[in-house]
Amino acid sequence: MPAMSNSNWDRRTVLRAAMGLTAAGGLAACGGNTGRNGGGSGDALVQYFHAYGEAGTEQAVKRYAKAYDKADVATQWITGDNFENKLFSALLTDKAPDLFEFHPQIQLVHSGQVADLTDIVEPVKDDFNQADIASHTVDGKIYGVRMIDDPQFFFYRKSLFDKAGVGVPATLDELVEAAARLTTDKVKGVFLGNELHAIIRPMIWAAGADTLDDRNRIAYHTDGVKEGLVTLRRLFTSGDLLLGAPADFWDPSALNQGLCAMQWCGMWAMPQMQEALGDDLGIFPFPKVTGDGKPAVYNGGWSMFVNAKGKNVDAAKEYVKWLWIDQKEYQEDWATSYGFHIPPRTSIAESADKLKSGLPGEGVRLFNEFGHFDNIGFTQAMIDATEDVIADCVRQDGDPEAALDKCDRKVDRELEKLFG
Amino acid sequence: MPTLTDSGVTSPAPSEAPKARARRPLRGNPTANFWLFTGPFMIGLAIFVYLPIGWSLWLSFFDARFTVTPSEFIGFDNYRYMLTDDGFTGSLVTFTVFAAFIVPTTWALALGLALMVNRLRFMRAFFRSVFFLPTAVSYVAASLIWKMSIFSGVRFGLMNTVLGWFGVDGIAWLAGPEPPWYWLVIVTVRLWLQAGFFMILFLAALQNIPQELYEAAAIDGAKPGWQTFRYITLPQLRATSTAVVLLLLVQAYQAFDEFYNLLSRTTWGRPPLVELYETALGENQDYGAGSAGAMILTLLICVVTLLQGRFMGFGRGEEAK
Numbered sequence: 180m181p182a183m184s185n186s187n188w189d190r191r192t193v194l195r196a197a198m199g200l201t202a203a204g205g206l207a208a209c210g211g212n213t214g215r216n217g218g219g220s221g222d223a224l225v226q227y228f229h230a231y232g233e234a235g236t237e238q239a240v241k242r243y244a245k246a247y248d249k250a251d252v253a254t255q256w257i258t259g260d261n262f263e264n265k266l267f268s269a270l271l272t273d274k275a276p277d278l279f280e281f282h283p284q285i286q287l288v289h290s291g292q293v294a295d296l297t298d299i300v301e302p303v304k305d306d307f308n309q310a311d312i313a314s315h316t317v318d319g320k321i322y323g324v325r326m327i328d329d330p331q332f333f334f335y336r337k338s339l340f341d342k343a344g345v346g347v348p349a350t351l352d353e354l355v356e357a358a359a360r361l362t363t364d365k366v367k368g369v370f371l372g373n374e375l376h377a378i379i380r381p382m383i384w385a386a387g388a389d390t391l392d393d394r395n396r397i398a399y400h401t402d403g404v405k406e407g408l409v410t411l412r413r414l415f416t417s418g419d420l421l422l423g424a425p426a427d428f429w430d431p432s433a434l435n436q437g438l439c440a441m442q443w444c445g446m447w448a449m450p451q452m453q454e455a456l457g458d459d460l461g462i463f464p465f466p467k468v469t470g471d472g473k474p475a476v477y478n479g480g481w482s483m484f485v486n487a488k489g490k491n492v493d494a495a496k497e498y499v500k501w502l503w504i505d506q507k508e509y510q511e512d513w514a515t516s517y518g519f520h521i522p523p524r525t526s527i528a529e530s531a532d533k534l535k536s537g538l539p540g541e542g543v544r545l546f547n548e549f550g551h552f553d554n555i556g557f558t559q560a561m562i563d564a565t566e567d568v569i570a571d572c573v574r575q576d577g578d579p580e581a582a583l584d585k586c587d588r589k590v591d592r593e594l595e596k597l598f599g
Numbered sequence: 600m601p602t603l604t605d606s607g608v609t610s611p612a613p614s615e616a617p618k619a620r621a622r623r624p625l626r627g628n629p630t631a632n633f634w635l636f637t638g639p640f641m642i643g644l645a646i647f648v649y650l651p652i653g654w655s656l657w658l659s660f661f662d663a664r665f666t667v668t669p670s671e672f673i674g675f676d677n678y679r680y681m682l683t684d685d686g687f688t689g690s691l692v693t694f695t696v697f698a699a700f701i702v703p704t705t706w707a708l709a710l711g712l713a714l715m716v717n718r719l720r721f722m723r724a725f726f727r728s729v730f731f732l733p734t735a736v737s738y739v740a741a742s743l744i745w746k747m748s749i750f751s752g753v754r755f756g757l758m759n760t761v762l763g764w765f766g767v768d769g770i771a772w773l774a775g776p777e778p779p780w781y782w783l784v785i786v787t788v789r790l791w792l793q794a795g796f797f798m799i800l801f802l803a804a805l806q807n808i809p810q811e812l813y814e815a816a817a818i819d820g821a822k823p824g825w826q827t828f829r830y831i832t833l834p835q836l837r838a839t840s841t842a843v844v845l846l847l848l849v850q851a852y853q854a855f856d857e858f859y860n861l862l863s864r865t866t867w868g869r870p871p872l873v874e875l876y877e878t879a880l881g882e883n884q885d886y887g888a889g890s891a892g893a894m895i896l897t898l899l900i901c902v903v904t905l906l907q908g909r910f911m912g913f914g915r916g917e918e919a920k
Contacts, residue, residue: 270665290664292665365754422771563882571866574776
């Protein structure tokens with residue numbers, strides 16, 4: 180009965196392998212460290228960073244932390260694409276980080292989650308990009324220190340444009356047309372990310388609208404935005420849009436691997452693209468959607484916040500001041516040595532040679548000319564609601580008006596809670 | 600029963616071996632014993648099940664944003680919000696569609712596999728293992744394989760490569776709901792993961808059917824194949840089938856992993872658990888509304904369970920005899 184013995188052997192091996200795997204899993208779980216490693220000099224601080232895609236970033240953050248001698252700063256490098264969820268749930272527990280990077284959002288201020296950093300920013304306030312100061316200010320108090328500004332725009336392959344005989348699109352309609360002409364058996368015309376969520380705000384701006392107006396009322400529900408949504412739906416169904424790619428919009432691989440001719444991405448990926456494509460690379464802002472619209476660039480970025488409910492607020496503030504206010508050398512290293520980011524400090528931006536000429540210089544120009552910064556009143560829940568509009572009437576054959584109405588209900592509920 | 604025999608043995612013991620330093624029988628008072636045995640479990644149940652349910656009930660009446668210790672009482676507002684929220688009501692529809700797909704297909708596939716493996720003359724153990732192995736794969740890992748290699752939207756994804764051989768254009772399987780290709784992805788991944796496990800259940804049940812029944816049927820002129828299957832095998836599998844269908848329904852209700860991993864930032868294809876997760880623990884951090892939704896769902900499950908007990912007579916079997 181060879182089958183018999185065979186099967187015994189088979190089963191036992193399987194069992195052994197399963198047990199081995201379980202044991203390994205258990206051990207791995209033991210290794211999970213909470214970031215608090217007790218002994219060391221001074222206070223123990225924990226900081227949260229989302230996982231930057233560029234090589235060397237994690238080591239850099241840890242190197243800066245190590246150079247600080249007044250506290251023991253442990254870094255949690257949060258991988259995966261839902262940093263927000265992990266951060267928000269961690270903040271509710273007593274394992275919450277003492278300081279974390281995020282975007283300015285008013286609900287964090289209202290719920291007393293982030294500490295007032297006015298006293299550390301005030302002395303150097305004039306050296307910051309004033310738009311960054313404005314986006315972190317509520318009632319005259321500054322709640323975060325901007326580390327980097329990250330403009331997002333389109334990257335394209337010049338050679339493919341020449342071959343197809345298309346120019347840089349000046350309107351969204353031209354972009355759709357260009358995508359059609361650039362699409363071949365192997366290459367799709369354009370990549371906007373697998374879920375298209377990254378372009379909703381640029382599209383709103385390029386349609387001459389805004390997220391909220393000066394008095395925190397809805398400003399995105401306009402005919403121009405509806406027109407843009409209809410055009411995007413046309414693009415989505417045209418077959419010229421790259422969908423279901425292995426990596427999302429923030430990763431340069433779709434363009435680098437020749438899957439598409441244009442890609443929405445951020446300036447952070449520029450060094451990797453230049454390395455892969457050399458001079459065969461150009462950039463342009465999100466083209467205007469309507470006649471009275473204007474090209475748009477999203478000036479995203481990351482800021483450092485101090486957890487006001489943490490146990491070491493003062494020590495954390497001190498560390499933020501030391502690294503993100505005083506240590507200009509590290510700030511420049513962080514902004515230009517890995518991915519390209521624009522330093523929010525004017526003095527550093529002026530001395531950063533890497534960003535002065537060529538394509539990075541062009542990126543800085545788009546940032547200054549067409550850039551829109553975060554609105555602190557437009558919170559994550561509202562951003563989510565606008566991203567749902569894309570899901571409802573671009574990825575799905577829904578009515579743009581109905582999708583925007585649904586979004587309005589959600590945003591109004593948030594506005595009601597935040598501003599009354 | 601064990602307690603009875605125990606006392607029967609221990610009571611004459613002292614007369615036989617009076618000086619043996621017998622261990623004190625663990626008798627004491629029955630109430631203390633009861634608590635000794637059930638206590639740890641009860642404590643766990645209270646802390647990890649009842650306390651969270653109670654807390655959730657409490658949260659559902661508060662405006663709990665970015666906090667689980669809220670202070671603003673808002674009555675039934677959260678319930679009103681959830682019941683009028685398209686996302687939440689839609690998720691119940693999604694679940695129903697999903698269950699309607701997955702329960703019959705898994706049942707049929709598992710039964711089919713079991714029948715085939717059962718008829719094998721050789722290599723039976725091998726095929727049994729092969730079909731059962733996917734059960735050991737994690738839902739997350741399988742979803743990622745389905746998403747990134749088999750049903751990847753790019754031209755070199757496995758399915759698109761196959762389609763390419765026939766000159767069909769590549770499909771972005773998970774990008775949008777029209778046509779609803781995403782159901783194909785979700786149903787196939789779950790089928791692959793589950794069918795083997797239920798096949799084992801059916802296999803066990805098949806091997807329990809007395810051979811005499813088939814012999815008697817053959818003598819009575821039943822044709823092997825469909826007739827025997829329809830009038831002997833299937834009725835004999837009734838108990839197993841019921842159990843399998845119930846288990847499949849429960850598992851469909853718990854569906855989360857593959858939906859969460861396969862569909863991101865969608866407004867479709869979200870079963871209740873994903874919807875509640877996004878509401879409470881997602882970027883909105885609305886614990887009040889999330890808890891209200893959980894309460895509504897709990898209520899629904901209670902009603903369905905009661906009705907099911909009433910119609911299917913589940914758990915009534917013993918007394919009925």
